[in-house]
Amino acid sequence: MTKHSGRCLCGDVTYSFDGEPAGVDYCHCDSCRRNCSAPVTAFIEVPREKFAFTRSQPKVYESSSGIRRLFCGNCGSPVAYDGDWDTANIHLYLVALDNPEAFAPNKHVFAGEQLSWFTMNDHLPKYAGSSTNAEPMKEDQ
Numbered sequence: 410m411t412k413h414s415g416r417c418l419c420g421d422v423t424y425s426f427d428g429e430p431a432g433v434d435y436c437h438c439d440s441c442r443r444n445c446s447a448p449v450t451a452f453i454e455v456p457r458e459k460f461a462f463t464r465s466q467p468k469v470y471e472s473s474s475g476i477r478r479l480f481c482g483n484c485g486s487p488v489a490y491d492g493d494w495d496t497a498n499i500h501l502y503l504v505a506l507d508n509p510e511a512f513a514p515n516k517h518v519f520a521g522e523q524l525s526w527f528t529m530n531d532h533l534p535k536y537a538g539s540s541t542n543a544e545p546m547k548e549d550q
């Protein structure tokens with residue numbers, strides 16, 4: 410099985426995983442935007458039992474109850490989202506992978522919070538909030 414790895418900007422925090430991701434998506438929510446200082450971020454959701462940090466452990470910031478943002482204590486790079494609601498998977502910031510081309514997002518979540526000046530014409534399904542038990546928005550929204 411293919412082993413994948415990733416790291417923060419300085420390389421203090423590294424990780425690896427194998428197996429198939431549970432999901433790959435863009436998140437437009439306000440919290441992820443602020444966490445990354447970026448108009449959108451992309452996640453890959455990886456089974457926790459197939460995942461390990463392989464060098465320094467990240468620092469942890471609890472951004473809301475039961476939601477932790479993991480980041481490098483040295484360079485400050487966001488590394489992962491860790492939520493109590495998803496006991497099966499850790500959510501890694503996709504573009505911190507050593508090969509960010511290995512996986513491509515296939516949907517947008519929290520598109521209801523998307524910045525008005527930020528447009529993407531990829532025609533992937535958009536969900537107003539979480540995609541869990543939800544229907545995508547209509548194409549022209």
Ligand SMILES: [Zn+2]
Pocket residue numbers: 417418419420421422481482483484485486
């Ligand atoms: Zn770092």
Ligand SMILES: [Zn+2]
Pocket residue numbers: 436437438439440441442519
């Ligand atoms: Zn988000």
